[in-house]
Amino acid sequence: MNDMYTHDRAVVLGASMAGLLAARVLSETFREVIVIERDELPTGSAHRRGVPQGRHIHGLMGRGQQILDELFPGFGADLVARGAPALDQSGDARLYLGGHRLQQASGGSTVISASRPLIESYVRERIRQLSGVELVDRHDAVGFTTAHGRVTGVEVIGRADGSAAETIAADLVVDATGRGSRTPRWLAALGYPLPAVDRISADIAYTTVVLRLRHDALGHDRAIIAPPAPGQTRGGGLAEIENGCHILTLMGILGDRPPATVNDILDYAKSLPVPDIYESVYDAEPMTDPVRIRFPSSERHRYEQLARYPDRLIVLGDALCSFNPIYGQGMSVAAMEALALREALAGGRIPSARQVMRALATAVDVPWQLAAGGDLAFDGVAGKRTTTVRLANAYIRRLHAAAVEDGRLTVAFMRVAGLVDPPTALFRPAIAARAFRQHRGMPSSKSRSTA
Ligand SMILES: Cc1cc2nc3c(=O)[nH]c(=O)nc-3n(C[C@H](O)[C@H](O)[C@H](O)COP(=O)(O)OP(=O)(O)OC[C@H]3O[C@@H](n4cnc5c(N)ncnc54)[C@H](O)[C@@H]3O)c2cc1C
Structure with missing residues (x-):
């Protein structure tokens, strides 16, 4: 014994x-x-x-990566050895959040980008x-x-x-x-x-296909994350996964439904508020049939x-x-x-x-508050918008807008979204001062820095 x-x-x-x-x-x-x-x-x-x-895009957040590395020493390195890329979530991913393209900046969480079955x-x-x-x-x-x-x-x-x-x-x-x-x-x-049961119904639908992209379709980047945002029911995520493949998930919220066939998928990709995803995938080779899933509501028991x-x-x-x-x-x-x-x-x-x-x-x-707060930023999602939720959402809108020109804000935001830092990290004076600094607005050119 x-x-x-x-x-x-x-x-x-x-x-x-x-x-x-x-x-x-x-x-x-x-x-x-x-x-x-x-x-x-x-x-x-x-x-x-x-x-x-498991057939759909499955991003591992920074905190999940840290814990998996702790519980299974070598997790990250072993998955890289199995062909999965490690990516800096704020440096290697093109992030379109709240209608803004956030300035890329290294220094955030490095996570493994793999298919769900591999993880x-x-x-x-x-x-x-x-x-x-x-x-x-x-x-x-x-x-x-x-x-x-x-x-x-x-x-x-x-x-x-x-x-x-x-x-x-x-x-x-x-x-x-x-x-x-x-x-x-x-x-x-x-x-x-x-x-x-606490329930928040955002009525999400996903369509996913694994693709082989033309060489250099994403340039230096390894992912494009452009989820739906208030006023935009359509979004998508494109991420490099193991063995040089990319997973494309098209998203619809509040009843908007991405289609089921490869041709229709391209039309949907073209209709996204940002051109990047369509421009990266229009000539890609599908490696799987498209699959769909619906997710009516978040539920907390x-x-x-x-x-x-x-x-x-x-x-x-x-x-x-x-x-x-x-x-x-x-x-x-x-x-x-x-x-x-x-x-x-x-x-x-x-x-x-x-x-x-x-x-x-x-x-x-905290994860529930982050997700619920994000959902309640959409007018069509039913639920009580407390003063805290309204203020937090207004501040996040401001921070996203300022992050267009300030990669430090991108890093700070992604560390909170990745559950590595508490939400209070975004309200520290140094971050708040940057969020409220005057900015010129969303730049049209690609921006990358090492803040
Ligand atoms: C469309 C979609 C996309 C997602 N994307 C992400 C993402 O990007 N990143 C992320 O971190 N998470 C994502 N998730 C969430 C993630 O998949 C789950 O949170 C995660 O898998 C943990 O779920 P689980 O193990 O609790 O349950 P599940 O993964 O649902 O597994 C439940 C298991 O229980 C088994 N089971 C069920 N009933 C019985 C029974 N009676 N007896 C025995 N076995 C049973 C099932 O076969 C299954 O193996 C996504 C979820 C969805 C729906």
Whole structure:
């Protein structure tokens, strides 16, 4: 028996990013961690049914990169060795935010730009190397077992024909089954109240295709990020990923829907408020068929507010909070939640589930405020615009406009958007003074500096 373990068995439901990252930290204090996954898990980098969003652009933010490097030393370097580019988010990406082209400046966060299957397969591979962690695929979690106010295990059914339900006992159960999590339904069936859900409906649609671009189509840049902005329901992202390919995701908000065929995609790209994406891709070779996805609303489940909640049950990842994907926060927040879980377990005993859910809610607070605030800048998005939200959005508009000529502001903004620095960093006197400095407006020529 190994003395470093303080608990026996944890069961994690879902082997996507949130489940794998939770398993990584649980492996430090649990003798055995069993991860149950409905899909068949591929050995390499491949799309899978349970993660349909994985076919679309998946930017890793600065904080996510930092945590993945910490949990899996060598993460960044290994992905570069597998053909993925490392890019400075404020220096190597052409950023069009709020209708302005921000001046590029190196010195922000360097992140790996890879396809989602490559990131996930790498993490899965590292998890498979951990002793005490077992990935059990082709098994569907169908419910919890409970006794005396605590969850005592999970019921699972194998996907093979003729499989019977079985119960796996656990000292801790972590639901990381994503947006479709059935925990609210299972809790209701056990007589627990449903969590309140904060919802912001921006009605997003994506169409994505992987392309091979002509040589030098992006010049020195490695990405163009031009999301929808207030007054512009269309946007797009084009980023270099592994093996010299580029992923193009066209976006529509508030009911605007990017089309499904390659020809129509080009027309849509041409209709974007900035010409750069179309000019980079018009003669590109498609490597995949276009795929589409809709994301009606961001949803945050307020488990931490429930008066009655069973012990030993943790809900995290998209099952807890799924964000408007345009902000690229999901994987990074899953990583931040994994650190919050690790910290909650650091005391050597399993804390109450309510305590952990409160810690996770704290981890989610800032990303949720950033995403909700961004969505509420669009007139067509319903929701309460508090004075703080209005002032913050007015300030961000000002900062974006000033960043057209000031790369220091681009770096500062991207570090906050990347969840590396707190939002208060943008209100420091040195940054605020730059944001309010008189500026000439958006330059037409390409600008690059090393602020
Ligand atoms: C269109 C889109 C684009 C996105 N872009 C970005 C981006 O640019 N950057 C970023 O960081 N994030 C992005 N995200 C979010 C990101 O994909 C998620 O936040 C991240 O994958 C973490 O999700 P998760 O692990 O909680 O859930 P998921 O990734 O949804 O995985 C849930 C897992 O649980 C399994 N499962 C479900 N039910 C069961 C069951 N009953 N039993 C067993 N297994 C089950 C599923 O098969 C799946 O493997 C995007 C999301 C969408 C929708």
